[in-house]
Amino acid sequence: MQKSQLKYAKTPQYLRRSSLNSQNSSSPKKKANQTQDQMTGSQLQLEMSKSQQSFRSSNSPVGHCQSVSSKTFPYPPSPTRTLQKRPSQIISKQQLQSMHERSIIKMLGLKMEAICTKTSHEKNKMVFICQYPNCEADNRLGCSYCQIEQHGNHASQNMEIQTFCKIFDDRRQQFDDLCNQIMRVPDKITQVRTFFEKLRINVQERLQQIEDNVIKSIDEELSWQPLERDLQNRVNYLSSKNIFDMTQEELTESLSFIQGKHLSEVEYIINESEKYLTSKGDQVQQSWNDFREQLEFELNTALGDNNKIQIIDSKQRKEYAQQKLQILAQKQEKYLEQFKPFQLIMNEVQEEERKIEVQKQEEAKKQTEIQKQQLIQIKKEQKQKELEQIKLKEELKKKEKEIEREKQLRTFPHTLYSQDCPHRLPCNTIPIFSCCNKAYPCTQCHGYQFHPPRISIPSYRYCMNCLEIYLVVFPTNQSVNCLKCQIQQS
Structure with a gap:
């Protein structure tokens, strides 16, 4: 009787409530489900006990250990072996929500919690871990009975398994963060290969774009559509029409065709197209030669000397600087050679622009003088008009005064003295x-x-x-x- 009371006192309160609720439930479906769960739980416990007895009856020294897990493992245990050595029971959904993933035993598609293997502890669940450094118990994991029997003298050093799992996760996160802060040997080879791969793709795309632009500009520059198409259409139209169906204008044009008018137009088109295409071809060839030389020069200067990286220290700075200065001096000479003809062209263009600017300034001065004279003439005309208007107004006023004077004289009641x-x-x-x-x-x-x-x-x-x-x-x-x-x- 005392033992059953002690068992009732050691069991948690939520388990007691769940057992009472399951006993008080009146639904037949719930009762059937409960009996089925009890049967599956009892079957699992029988299988676990059989496997535990078979394991303990083996000749391995590990099988005679009283603890659930041994203190040291020469190698990681297999999942099947650990599952066989862990007595457990099925967890309800409410308990599963408050439990850590590492404290749950997964077997045969079910989620269960570990229970104590000692027969006198009545399969009570494992709830704590002992963190006392000098603990002499056979297992640091235990139930509430283990806490009293084996860890009673240092019960304050016990920690709940769920708290232990949460603290372990926090420490693992800190551990990973600190490991990530450790300086690693930089993987420069991959970085360099990636850079050159991107550079190769960019250079190919850029060269393809330059090629397309050059071809497009040459096609646009050499595009020539002479006027012979309209002339041929007119001649074909005249030659395909019956002479008696022609209008007078068509007959006149046919007579001019016989006289050689259209032939002279074709000869004119031939001469003009030859002149145009010859000049344009020369311009395109000259531009292409300049562009090709400039492109080859830029590629050679960009890719010729930079074919090796030099890793220097403070002692080699002088030699490295001298070498770079020589390379840059050679490049500068090449750039000056490329610079001279374009500088001559710029000087000629600037001289022509200066002459044009001088002519524009002279023309602007002439225009300003003409405008000034025009303004003066306009002002004179405006003054004359204003004077004429003033005179007209004065004359009108005089006439009005005379008219008023005459009216007053006619109606004035007294003798007038002048x-x-x-x-x-x-x-x-x-x-x-x-x-x-x-x-x-x-x-x-x-x-x-x-x-x-x-x-x-x-x-x-x-x-x-x-x-x-x-x-x-x-x-x-x-x-x-x-x-x-x-x-x-x-």
């Missing part, structure tokens, strides 16, 4: 007397024949220029300019 009288000081206004409401230059001009003159203060006056009537506060002998005339003068 000159000032000698009896008073010079003034441009004529006073209007309040005694008779008539305008006189002064009192003497008014006289005393009908009534004595009388002027009120302020009095009305009218302007002798614009005939404007307005009110003033000054005596008669005071000169007062009209406000309207002042505005016009300003």
Whole structure:
């Protein structure tokens, strides 16, 4: 009874819950599945026990070892042998999710967990690993009973197998990272071969592209389509048509053909095409020769001397520098030889461009002078037009003033005086007397024949220029300019 209670106490809580849940389930299908699982589990345990007994009954000293795995292996054990030596039981899906891959035993397509092989430990599962360095137990892996019996004096040094697997994975990752940081001997040969393989492909592609471009440019330059096609079509058309079906224009052209007009056109086409193709052929041949020499020179200078790599140290720097300077000097001489004819061509072209530029500048100066003269002439014409317009406006204003003056004269109620009288000081206004409401230059001009003159203060006056009537506060002998005339003068 105590032993069963101890077993119940040592079993984990989730196993107890799963066993209770399986007992309380009422579904017949679940019960059938449980009985089938129990039968398969019992069969597997029988097979494992048989294989373990057969293994232990062998003459090998390893078969009499009490631990699941021996402490030392002269060579890695085979998978079949390790599977036979590991007593296990099937794992549920919930347990499988919380277990590490290395702590799971895979056999016959099933995933199982290891159990203790000791008969007194009632097939309890292996849950810990002992990390105590001076442990004297026969196996560092054990169940909860092993922890009490063999590892009780250093139980604090025990570690769960799942934690051990996770820590081992972390250490393995650190180990791999540090191993990757170790300096390796650089594989330069593969790098050099790859470089030259790519370079070879690029050079071939580039040479093929250069060849295509050269051939295309030569074809385009030598392409010539003379005008004999249209001429031949016309002659063929005339020769294939019945003479009685021809129009008058076709008959006229046939007569010109008999007279040799078309033959002379063909001879002209022959001469022109010969001239054109001869000049173009010479240009193409010269360009091809220059291009070929330049390409051969570039390839020889690029590939001639660089056929060996020189690995030097600090002592050989002087010799290496001297050698490179000699090579570069030779290349420079070759480049100068190639440079001279093109420099002559550039000098000639620049001289021609300079002459053309001088001519353009002279023509531009002439054009600017012509434009200046044209602008001056245009400004003169504009001034004349403006003066004429001003004169026209002034004449129109005068006419308008005259017309207004005539209108005012017709309707003006007072006598008009164009000159000032000698009896008073010079003034441009004529006073209007309040005694008779008539305008006189002064009192003497008014006289005393009908009534004595009388002027009120302020009095009305009218302007002798614009005939404007307005009110003033000054005596008669005071000169007062009209406000309207002042505005016009300003």
